[in-house]
Amino acid sequence: MPYKVPKILSIVMTKNLVLLLISAITLSWGQVKNSAVTTDDYLNILRSNISGELAYETTAFVEQFWRVAGNEGFNKSIHKVATSLEAAGYVLEVNASNIDRFTYRIENRPMEHPTWEIVDAELSIVGINEPILSYASNRNMVYQNSTSTPKNGTTAELIFVKDLDELQKVSVRGKIIFTELNIIEIYKEGVLRKGALGIVSYDNPGYLQPEKHVNSIQFRSLPYDSKNTWGIALSYEAKEKVKSALEKGKVFAKVNISSKMYPSEELTVVANIKGSEIPEERIVFSAHIQEPGANDNASGVGAQLEIASMAAKLIKKGSIDAQRTMTFLWGDEIISTKRYLQENEKRAATIKWGLSLDMVGENTAITGGSFLIEKMPDPSAIWTRGKDKHTEWGGKLLTLEDMKPHYLNDYIIHTFMNQGKAAQWTVNTNPYEGGSDHTPFLDSHIPGLLLWHFTDQFYHTDSDRMDKVSQETLKNVSIAALASALTLVNGDSYTAMDIVEIVKDAATTRLAEEFLLSEKSVKAGKPAENEVDIIKAWEDWYLKAITSTRDLASPENTVILDKAILQAQAIIESQSKIFVSELTK
Template sequence: MTKIPLLIFLSLVCLSWAQTKNSAVTTDDYLNILRNNLSGDEAYETTAFIEQFWRVVGNEGFNKSIHKVAASLEAASYVLEDNATNTDRFTYRLEKRPLQHPTWEIVNANISLVGENTPLLSYTSNRNMVYLNSISTPKNGTTGEVIYVEDMNDLQKVSVKGKIIFTEINAPEIYTEGVLKKGALGIFSYDNPDYLKPDINVNSIQFRSLTFDPKNTWGIALSYRAREKLKAELEKGKVYAKVFISSKMYPSEELTLVANIKGSEMPKESLVFSAHVQEPGANDNASGVGAQLEMATVVAKLIRNESIDAQRTMTFIWGDEIISTKRYLQENEKRAKGIKWGLSLDMVGENTAITGGSFLIEKMPDPSAIWTRGKDKHTEWGGKLLTLEDMKPHYLNDYMIHNFLKQGKLANWEVNTNPYEGGSDHTPFLDSNIPGLLFWHFTDQFYHTDSDRLDKVSQETLKNVSIAALASALTLVNGDSYAAMDIVKIVRDAATNRLAEEFLLSEKAIKTGNPLESEVAIIKAWEDWYLKAIASTTDLASPENTVILEKAILEAQAIIESQAKMFVEELEK
């Protein structure tokens, strides 16, 4: 088959693109303003404060983190809603709700093998060693024989009452059956995935949780080093371990912090940022909390000194992952109707030279989540295979990618994307049919481990993410038909590039035996997605300028349709 020279499409791209006016303030303008006003200092300092704490909703560390952010908002001239007047544009509120179950926090812990002088694990060096919702042991600890349980079938063959179960598979199920039902003292488990490089990071432990149950005892997660030591001792004969845990469980309340910058012209329309506070890590997710705070304080300062404005409302949420965002979208139907975009900040401060991976924008569902090929790659987190019915065509994907790549080029900072996978605060937006993206990092060899501390955080990364995210957000909240036309061009260019890439992949696939109809379906799926993504720019249209935007949309769609048709015809030759 003959490949079509890309120059043909470059000429198509340039057809009849007359624009009579540019946006008053472009994304480039916002990027330049923010580069001079956003340093990453406050983001980093906030990250340093919050990462001290093992944060569970309602516990002391979580609440101190929330109050730290609230105090910083106050210092930046945000006014508590209860004290605000109609003229106050910068407001915040602290929402309080009783928790259904007691909160939990760890105080101290260690385990040692009887006959050994050195502890197998100690909380001072492994703060993730105790499963969340584990209870305290007696003050002098508890001692029991350690018995290895391979799987659930093995559990049925051995007596575990009064003993400590050690397992490397299906720990939650084995805990429920072996501890809660069969009377084991507690459980030791090991389950660190390969991407954590456990044979290198031998002392790292991923945090683990027990489902709240009044009958709970305790669970201990082992590092690679501790696992190897315990297995070696078991090969020699019977092993007894002494376990000491000091934890606290107490009634508490759930705190959610919501800050608003009231839109000057369209206050009922909004863009929402969300960063979750719980989880014990520095990058996950003290970094998101810190970055979001600096964005909120910097934009308020710039609006106060009239450097910029926000015509639509900007909202910032700090709370419990997914739960707080989902509640915000569901508890007020009228408010939710005005939310036009949602952006999640989760693991946004990584020093990738240490953690690995790169910064990622997780896209809204597009065909790369159905046919993941070429440059598209799922992360080790993984994603389920989507269908055409799951697609969310919108300009937000390519618009954000375009802006982040600009900041990346200037700052020599790597920016990549991944197909939709879910699992953070962007999912409630998408579930509510609100365009939403996730900003994050992966692969991270310290993900969810007690090695995710401040030394893995980069102030430069915090700055880059914050600048790109906030510049994009400001363009959107101030967007009009002319801004929409700029976005149409960005998405049109992304579409022509994507279709060209998919054509080359499909041509190669057909040569290796893939059915023609399957490859044509891929081209047509991308065509459909981009036609609808282009059309979605009408959500920024100014009533007085809809005609010029509609013309730009039709011209861009015609280019996409023409290119897709030519590619399909080439594949069918």
């Protein structure tokens, strides 16, 4: 279901409680000036200009390659981005003058280990005429970092290994291991230590619906090791054929792999739109290129390119401006973003926001995954209940010390909800889980969010191709992400007051929803003090999130913003006090 923000007074409560809340919420709010250019203004401009076409075309180009940092497909994708940036008016930094606002560079660094790419592969069972897997139809069948077999392939007995304990009891030297586990430990023990020739595995999680998508294979990787041989990942159908053959007696398999491993450089594109008034402050977008899929993450590469290109086009036309700098990173997931944040302490100190685009183009009617905004750590990552739920990716249980109170959560959600309503596009959220380019921002104490889709029944599989990508979704994500970014980079005290109102409304709604859940828990016999802790945690989070809007304040207008902050906080504190009183009476 789409996320909807209900009116607080529409919630069924006792008559006296409703009267108390009406009194609290109608505290004097004061008349304040709206932003000169609002998020709605940016949304309207972008809806008339962004089509998603460049994002879709770029996604189609990138997804044709099995991309690993340093390999040919990765590097071609990097240069595709660079060529498109130049077409949009970006100038290579070494050729730029002081008046050039749109610049880019390609950073290159030696890689510690060789890069890898697959050329061809085939898996056969001796006695069965047709191969049970071939690279032409299952491009994820070979584990990353697998080496080539001899030219005519490798033929050996296939032996089933249930687990590590069983591996200690059987001889696998000169044989091929078959297992239905995550293979890394079995690979290290059975291949690298006990002399097996290689490993064949099946480990597709249930959310991929493997019995329905019988030919899908989720890609797998071997950690780089100079002693590596190879691994083959099976589809559900291929796994069933192997098991059927093993039930009849000894099985011999033939594996033929052609792959390349060679020294290379890691490339990253860094593009900038220099801020016209506060260039030292910036928002940073990040989209990783590596991984072999269309949605993951060719779609992020494409959407970010459309955002960067359209921003430059509209600034050149004078339709919009960017008073703070906008930076765009295309590179290796987490690694490129983390390095950008750590290599220059002075620059990192002035990065105000980060947005990660990862799996942002899905045709959800096919993939089954909803568009999601993964929130910065808030209490929903401690108490996940009500409308909040984790994805199948999952998240570890956080503590109050892990919280990251900031207005970015509710501001971005609010903007995307507006675009969702206008475009009849479903927008949902999930508690913090980590695992993409938003984590380096948060690790560096920079507000950062993830834009993505889940649960996707084709996630990380070789079925993640262009037929699962929607240009309409790419358009919606690009519009909402760029409108949000433009509002922030041009933000001032009046923008901050608009955001205070957004966050205040989100806070009162959240507290009301949490109260109803806590009231139900208390009636069911749970300790009231535990429920009070939840209400107080949300109160604290939102009080601090409201305060964080001061980072947008204009020096000459801090007084009016401070007044708005105090008024909003008073409403939140009053509401929390009422709810705590109700829970403990």
